[in-house]
Amino acid sequence: MESHLLSNERFVSRLRQVGEERYHDKHPYHIAMHEGKLSPVQLRAWIANRFYYQKNIPVKDALILSKLPSREERREWIQRIIDHDGRDGEEGGIEAWVRLGEAAGIPREEMLDERHVLPAVRFAVDAYVNFCRLQPWPIAVASSLTELFAPTLVSKRIGVFLQLYSWILPEGLAYFQARLHQAPRDAEHGLSLVLRECRNREDQEQALSALRFKCDVLWALLDALSLAYPDGDNER
Numbered sequence: 001m002e003s004h005l006l007s008n009e010r011f012v013s014r015l016r017q018v019g020e021e022r023y024h025d026k027h028p029y030h031i032a033m034h035e036g037k038l039s040p041v042q043l044r045a046w047i048a049n050r051f052y053y054q055k056n057i058p059v060k061d062a063l064i065l066s067k068l069p070s071r072e073e074r075r076e077w078i079q080r081i082i083d084h085d086g087r088d089g090e091e092g093g094i095e096a097w098v099r100l101g102e103a104a105g106i107p108r109e110e111m112l113d114e115r116h117v118l119p120a121v122r123f124a125v126d127a128y129v130n131f132c133r134l135q136p137w138p139i140a141v142a143s144s145l146t147e148l149f150a151p152t153l154v155s156k157r158i159g160v161f162l163q164l165y166s167w168i169l170p171e172g173l174a175y176f177q178a179r180l181h182q183a184p185r186d187a188e189h190g191l192s193l194v195l196r197e198c199r200n201r202e203d204q205e206q207a208l209s210a211l212r213f214k215c216d217v218l219w220a221l222l223d224a225l226s227l228a229y230p231d232g233d234n235e236r
C-alpha cells in the first residue's frame, strides 16, 4: 500500500469516488424507487425500515459527541441530535419521518412499534451505531460522510415522490425538505474534521474504509428489502 499522505484535494476525490462506486443510489431497489417502479407495499416497506435508521442517527451522534475533545466541536455536533430529536416548538426529523409514514398510509403505531423492521435492517443499523461507539471519533465522523452524496439524491427524491408517487400526501415530504439545508452543513463540518484529523496515510485509509463500511450499511438495508419485498409480490 502507498504510504505517502494524500493532499486534501486527492483525499476528498478518493472519498467522493467511494460514493460514486457504492452509494445506495446504485442499488436496484433504490433505482426502482426513483423510477417510480415500487409498488405501494414496497415503498411503505422502505419508509418503515428506514425509520429504524432515522431513529438511531441521534444515538450514534450522541456517541460521537461524547468523544469530541472540545466544547466548540460539541456545540456544533449537538445540532445534529436536535435536528433529529427536535425540541420544544420544533418537531425534529424523527417525528417528520413518522409523518412521512402517515402520509404514505402507515399508521403511527406501526412505525413506532417497529413491526415492519426486518432483522437484517436491524443488524445493519446496529452495526453502524456500534461502529461509532467503538471507533476513534475521526473515523466515526468519516462514516457519516455519505452525507456528501445525500443532498443531490434527496432533492431528486422530492420530485420523484411528488410526480411518481402522488398517492403520498405532499405534507409528508417535510423531512426531505429539511435535509436539503441540514445535510450540506453536516457534510461540510464532518469533512473539515476528517481533513484536520487524518494527518497520515493510515488515518486517511481508515477514513476511506469507514465510508465504504457506511455505504455497505445502506446497501444491506436495501438488500434486505429486495429479498423480503420482491417485484410482483404485493401481498405482504
Ligand SMILES: O=C(O)c1cc(C(=O)O)c2c(n1)C(=O)C(=O)c1cc(C(=O)O)[nH]c1-2
Pocket (backbone or CB within 6 Å): 057, 143, 144, 145, 146, 147, 149, 150, 153, 154, 179, 218
Ligand atoms: O435519504 C437518504 O438517502 C439519506 C442518506 C443518508 C446517508 O447517506 O447516510 C442520510 C440521510 N438520508 C438522512 O436523512 C440523515 O439524516 C442522515 C444522517 C446520516 C449520518 O450518517 O449521520 N446519514 C444520513
